[in-house]
Amino acid sequence: MATDALLGRILDADPGSPDAGVQALLALHSDLVLDPDLAPPSIADTARLLGLSTHTLRYYEDQGLVHPARNDSGYREYSAEHLRRLVFVTRMRVSGMSMRDLTRYVALVEQGDETIPERRGMMFAQRERVLRQLRELTLALETTEYKIREYGANPEG
Template identity: 65%
Template sequence: MATDELTSRLLDSAEGAPDSVIDVLHELLDDSAIESSAAPRSVAEAARLVGLSPHTLRYYEREGLVRPARDASGYREYAASDLRRLVFLTRMRLSGMTMRDLRRYIALVEQGPDTIPERRRIMLDQRDRITRQLRELTLALETTEYKLRVYGGHPDG
């Protein structure tokens, strides 16, 4: 699902009940946006659905982050699980997760449930980075709002 659409749906859900954002995200990633029963998607269709370029999808494949099946003609076929992984990768890259950390995380996922403690540690570290980024962005926003007030009154005007 494209970033703008995902963001809009999450923000809309947060207006009435902020605690439901995670539930909405799970719904979007697990069921409604990417149905498990849906037919496999081509590179172009997958790219459009998740808001990435076909070049980026191929890059993620070369990096071992996603491994779509191939049809009889050798064309990539992105299954629902591949699309959900692409959405995850997109969210993590947007949040600043390094390719090195993503490769490590995906390698652990593919090793199975025994790696859950290490995967959890990676996600806890990422949460800490995101929280720090949010604080820094909040400070930058406050600074911007201050300058807008200095330059002519209320920032919304």
């Protein structure tokens, strides 16, 4: 399922549910389970699945964000863990996390559990950035709706 479809499922989840976001993320992770009887997805398959370009996947690999295995022919093979990591990376990039912070975060993950306090701190800082973006977007939406009303229309359509 492409990340656009996965994102659609998350965005369409019942926002009234107290744990809607968590449930949606768990659903996303459960959808990224690969059939063990099939060959692991190639870079082209992974790009198609996640809605990314092969160039982006190679860039993320070059930056140390993901380390796909290579088959006997030297072609990349992505595991379910790689796919989950790439979905995380994609969401963090969409939310504005810098590549510097993202590479630092992934390096910490790879160092093990002793880095959890620093990773937690990074996620709190990212959360604050996202909350600020949401406030800015809410203000932009309110301004847009004000203008729509000024033009004699109902913003709801």
